[in-house]
Amino acid sequence: MTPRYARRRRTTLAIATAVAAGALLTTGLTSGSSAAADAQGKPALAAAPVLLTAPARAALIQEQQADAAATAGEIGLGAREKLVVKDVVKDADGTVHTRYERTYAGLPVLGGDLVVHESKSGEPQGVTRATKAAIKVASLKPAVPAAKAEQQAVTLAKAAGSEQTEADAAPRKVIWAADGKPVLAYETVVGGLQEDGTPNELHVVTDAATGKKLYEYQAIETGTGNTTYSGTVNLTTTKSGTSYNLTDGTRGGHKTYNLNRGTSGTGTLFSGADDVWGNGNPSNLETAAADAHYGAQVTWDFYKSAFGRSGIRNDGRAAYSRVHYGNNYVNAFWSDSCFCMTYGDGAGNANPLTSLDVAAHEMSHGLTSATAGLNYSGESGGLNEATSDILGAGAEFFANNSADVGDYLIGEEIDINGDGTPLRYMDKPSKDGASKDAWSSSLGGLDVHYSSGPANHFFYLLSEGSGAKTINGVAYNSPTSNGSTVTGIGRTKALQIWYKALTTYMTSTTKYAAARTATLNAASALYGASSTEYKAVAAAWSAVNVG
Template identity: 65%
Template sequence: MTPHISRSLSRRTTLSIATAVAAGALLAGTLSTTGAAAKTSVPSAAPQALSASSRADLIKDASAKSAATAQELKLDSKEKLVVRDVVKDRDGSTHTRYERTYDGLPVLGGDLVVHETKAGKREGVTRATSKSIAVRTSGVSLKAAPSGARKVVWAATGTPRLAYEKVVTSTKKDGTPSKLHVITDATSGKKIYEYDAIRTGTGESQYSGGVEIGTSGSGSSFSLTDAARGGHSTYDLKHGTSGKGTLFTDADDKWGDGTNNDAATAGVDAAYGAQVTWDYYKSVHGRSGINGDGKGAYSRVHYGNDYVNAFWDDSCFCMTYGDGEGNAKPLTSIDVAAHEMSHGVTSATANLVYSGESGGLNEATSDIFGTSVEFYAKNTKDVGDYLIGEQIDINGDGSPLRYMDKPSKDGNSLDAWKTGAGNVDVHYSSGIANHFFYLLSEGSGKKTINGVDYDSPTSDGSTVTGIGRDKAEQIWFKALTTYFTSNTDYAAARTGTLSAAKDLYGADSAEYKGVAAAWAGVNVS
């Protein structure tokens, strides 16, 4: 879409935020023919780039016929559909994502996606649950609602039932805010489920060299506001832990000095990370902003003291970065920024619940797109790789936080699916999908990409041939936005990605077969 530019001057400024390093030194080694190859043609089933107004019109049209759609799907008369999003493919097909209500109550885990051709013929429906939402909402004995809770219908696990949802706000020991959603059965009072709405990750400022970032202003008054990218702005919390912070401003439009001596340096990295993430989603997937509505989020840096983390929060639609141990290492690298903001994309689309196998898929989606953005940026100081947090040195030996080619190398992550995978911390069960994505992109066995050596095994001893990262990204994004639902597990993720590969490349294609082979390589069938 054409960006809406405010009357103030929007500028792209070259900023030297660290000493330049020769590209050759960082590009040593053999480049992968699949990892950094030229872009392939975009399939007709890939998402179409939509302006904010076009998307709004599609949502309005879908909302106007939501009652008729509910009848066509033979939903209960007490059920209503509420449009969350509409994705339109290049061939004119649409995928409309709905939330449900039942007798006026929100149905958690009742979301569904209706797939239609350009002519409006329904091709299928992807449902979070296949169970009928038929619960008694009156004339039943209920436990007293927890203070501040709301009544809902819980349909994500087991038989749909009346429940209460309470959000418990607190702060964890490391300083991370927590918004714990606790679901209890309305008749027994027993806890059914819980998940934290704050998505967290770790990383370190990589100081991406001389970069261009969007700023606004003129004369002697500039701000770190990118008018060309939905008005994304960057704020300084000055080691506080609440509020929006203070917008970064400057008199000469030259920001940061490449060190922590200048508070604006972390602001530059955060703004640059947001910029390349925005550009990636728009250029590669036709998505304008995290919500797809052309509006920018905002970033906060210098959160707390010695805070070794970063997090995305849906409620403020914002990204927050700590400064690391000793306030010396702001967590504002490209892959960390893209990882955290991709949690927002997931929330706006499939809304994968941040617990169990869906939580692992949520985390993996952020690792997948964090990695994808890092490759897309082509930054000579932070070249693309399949390592997560490779510069954080959290282990004190220079090793990365996570490995996509063999996740278990970190000592905790899963290489393949196993019984009980949903009980593993989401940052470690994510290894299953991370490994799948690596195998799908690059294949199994030994190889060197951008100077980094990889050796990816398979759970069944098979040899997997990669289809290229560009195609793997298209498949994962289409699956996320059109086939995944709030409680998608690994088996359903396999089904969704196969459907996406079929749509994009055909059921007899090498890409479709590659998806099946990669899932088999991580024991998902």
């Protein structure tokens, strides 16, 4: 036992005592905060996360950051490396999982993130790393000028159809460690607009010694009111003087704005005299706002009820929503830079992309960014997209709204295809004509919306099992790539496993094989390594050719 861990045990004990004493003053754990407490009020699973109030979470982050230098040494990092706390998750049994970003000689290490797991007493329980490579480079002096890296990035963006294209800032020096041997590199972020009018935030990583492109990804991730899709719903709003506005003061201050066909800024906060929003028809600009506001409201409540999570960053603060983006814009997106969800009105401005599962999908991109940070390209990008589909479906079931019942279809309400079919099918992803039902070595070369297929399929099989069945009036028939029969464990448990894997065992570079390991680790922590749930996770992955 090192002096540090002995010191940490005393510190942790003191904080735990303060939390318990201050619970009624909302300075610590909130009552009923267990993430895994079910509808019958059964005790929380020991490895399920608890809901920390903002002050308690901030105190825990501060404590972990204070010990970051010692932690770096104890897990074998070099003298030039430092750890910066990104997030902290505390389980019901007191286990703490601290997610760190890493620097080397003051430079950000892309792909160097890791999670340190510690018991309630501060004893080490392992480290989950994005890379196993030692972070060391021969020189911090670039051989290639920054201007060349910038030119390369802008050229790539233009070739992809970007307009109004220019670098948002000068390239920054980084250490690229997400693939193979770590090297000195530049990261350039290119702005403007993508070909379909979506804002552009293309990240290009260039080798600072050779000028070779190492990696690129798109950081813009493409998810009483009378709504278009969810019927008449109750909305939480704020009264100011004699008028009301779409500000939800009970859920971190979420606001819904009208861009009025614009493509930048926040637009105008929706306000009105009667606290009635929309009329169910998309031609009324308030209707899409009601859908978006409702979607954010439901997703916030879903995170809190299912996982003990207070908002996207788990800090009690809300993102905001923007509706009526662009003209005939057939998409919706999440942006880290504005920390917001944005929705177009679809073809002819007649089908806003504001259905509940789309709203939850976009918010969940923010959650992934705040936790595992799955790179939005290749297999990790597919897992990123699948996470949003999985949590979007979870939120839709949670809402229990008869106008938009829970299902394993993605975007079934918004009719982007024009024939009433959904965007994606979780029971058999290939039904959309492009997604894959199972893993193959070529999966990483697909668009992330299609490489998400095997993970969506895994989640459906884990929840409901294989074969034909009807759920909430929707018929499904889920195959397996190995001809096996999979028995589901139920959506509630499947969600718990995926969420714990995402927040505790996945990193920015996680691919499908590592996702299998992460979900098995989560199932083991939650239900035991010999449990039915653990065996079902293994069987569901094997059924989509991830072994």
